[in-house]
Amino acid sequence: MAKPKLKKDKITAQDLLDYLDTQSDFDFELRVLKMLRENGLDCEHGGHYEDPVTKRSREFDIRATSTVNKYRVRMAIECKNIRDNFPILISCVPRHKSESYHYIARLNEPNQSLGPTNPLHQSRAKTYSIRGEDSFYKENDPVGKSTVQVGKQVNDSITANDSELFEKWGQCLSSSHDLIKQIYWDGTDEKTSFQSALIPFVVVPNGRLWTVNYNANGERISEPTPTDRCSHYIGKDYVMGAPMAQTPMWISHMEIITIDGLLEFINKYLKSESGIKDIFPEKGLLNAIQRAMKT
Numbered sequence: 549m550a551k552p553k554l555k556k557d558k559i560t561a562q563d564l565l566d567y568l569d570t571q572s573d574f575d576f577e578l579r580v581l582k583m584l585r586e587n588g589l590d591c592e593h594g595g596h597y598e599d600p601v602t603k604r605s606r607e608f609d610i611r612a613t614s615t616v617n618k619y620r621v622r623m624a625i626e627c628k629n630i631r632d633n634f635p636i637l638i639s640c641v642p643r644h645k646s647e648s649y650h651y652i653a654r655l656n657e658p659n660q661s662l663g664p665t666n667p668l669h670q671s672r673a674k675t676y677s678i679r680g681e682d683s684f685y686k687e688n689d690p691v692g693k694s695t696v697q698v699g700k701q702v703n704d705s706i707t708a709n710d711s712e713l714f715e716k717w718g719q720c721l722s723s724s725h726d727l728i729k730q731i732y733w734d735g736t737d738e739k740t741s742f743q744s745a746l747i748p749f750v751v752v753p754n755g756r757l758w759t760v761n762y763n764a765n766g767e768r769i770s771e772p773t774p775t776d777r778c779s780h781y782i783g784k785d786y787v788m789g790a791p792m793a794q795t796p797m798w799i800s801h802m803e804i805i806t807i808d809g810l811l812e813f814i815n816k817y818l819k820s821e822s823g824i825k826d827i828f829p830e831k832g833l834l835n836a837i838q839r840a841m842k843t
Contacts, residue, residue, distance in 0.1 A: 576629035577609050580751050580807055584612050587814050589623075597726040608723040614818040618741065619828050620734050621818060624723040624748040626716040634699040635756040636713060638778045638804060640690035642764050647781050648687040649679045651798045652828055653788065655735050655742040673732050673788055675795050676840065682832025685779060685801055690761050692780030692804065713750065720748040720802065725786055728797050732788045743828050748802045749810065757806050776809030 568575050577593075584591050592611040599606045610625040630636065654674045680687060695717075696708045727746055735742030759778050761770040779801045787794040805813065817823045 571629060571631065573627060573629045576753060577627040580625065580627050580810070581610055583807060583811060584610065584625075584814075587811070588819070589614050589814070597723065599722050600725045606719065606722060608719065608726075611723065611727060614814070614824075616818070616821050616824045618735070618743060619821070619824045620731075620742060620744045621824065621827060622727050622731060622744065622746045624720050624727055624746070625751060626720040626723070626749070627751045628713065628716045630697065630712070630752050630756050632753075632756055634697045635758055636752060636804065637696055637698050637758045637760060637772060638692040638780065639694040640692050640759050640761050640778065642688045643685060643691040643781070645680070645687050647691060647783070647800065648683050648685055649677050649798075650684045650745065650800050650827070651675050651677055651796075652833070653731050653734070653744045653795075653797060654833070655732070655744060673795055675788070675797050676833060676836035677798070678829065678832040678836055679839075682829050682835060684827050690759070690778075691801070692759070692778045695780060695804065716750050717802065720750055721782070721784055721799070724748050724784075724799055728786050728788045731797070743833075745827050746797070746799060748799060750802065750804050751810055752804070752806055754806045754808050757804065757809075776806045776812065778804050780804055 581591060581593050589612040591613075592608075594607060594609070595611070596605050596607050598604070608624065609627050610623075612623040612625055614621045614623070652675070654676060656672045656674075678684070685691070695713055696710045697713060698706065698708050701707050724746055731744045731746060734744045754776070755774065757775055757778065758772045759770075759775050760768060760772045763769050780803075782799060782802050784799045786797045786799065788797050789795050803813070817826055
């Protein structure tokens with residue numbers, strides 16, 4: 549990317565304050581972190597991990613964990629302080645039946661007597677696809693399929709770009725790969741069985757997220773509407789476990805969300821057993837186990 553042409557004027561303290569107040573990703577990141585911790589989530593901030601593709605060290609924004617009894621949701625969170633003159637517009641279509649799913653991992657207490665080199669010791673995880681009406685992501689609900697930032701140039705022509713958001717998107721998925729390794733050992737410290745799920749989030753400031761809806765025939769059926777949350781389909785496959793005992797772990801959706809939307813998500817789904825069971829439905833797990841037994 550070409551470097552912008554800069555004025556020769558010296559940058560002042562006020563210029564730096566203007567940047568921190570309006571454009572700094574880090575300043576916005578700290579506000580998100582503060583909100584998460586105030587609402588009882590365990591958080592890691594600004595740590596490093598190895599990118600699974602490039603093998604280079606990368607830095608994540610936030611990793612948050614919510615645990616209610618034996619249910620745990622891990623969250624890979626990237627923050628983007630987009631400006632109000634360059635908001636996000638997500639184009640949505642009805643979610644197809646094949647996209648109506650999410651994965652959970654069912655983890656058994658490791659048998660310490662087997663030892664770390666025994667393959668059976670590495671087979672403690674089983675993943676299940678929660679589908680259809682049991683899924684957190686319902687068939688025919690609007691789902692994001694195209695994401696772009698829209699702004700006006702100085703000559704009043706419309707410009708659109710997805711590169712800034714796509715970078716955060718990629719960081720979120722890379723961080724998710726690392727979190728899946730952690731999910732594999734959920735319940736070890738507690739010495740109990742666990743159910744775990746992973747949800748990636750890209751968080752933006754309030755008032756800067758819009759959606760527009762299309763029907764299955766590709767006809768636009770709504771005007772652009774401001775929103776606080778949009779689930780975007782990604783269908784990304786991962787694996788967990790040792791090389792000889794791996795199990796698949798798909799991430800079906802990414803949540804693109806405002807800071808208010810994230811707070812609402814936490815209050816609705818992550819603070820009680822009744823809320824968290826929308827992510828870990830007992831009926832859905834039983835149906836998934838029955839499907840797995842038939843294959």
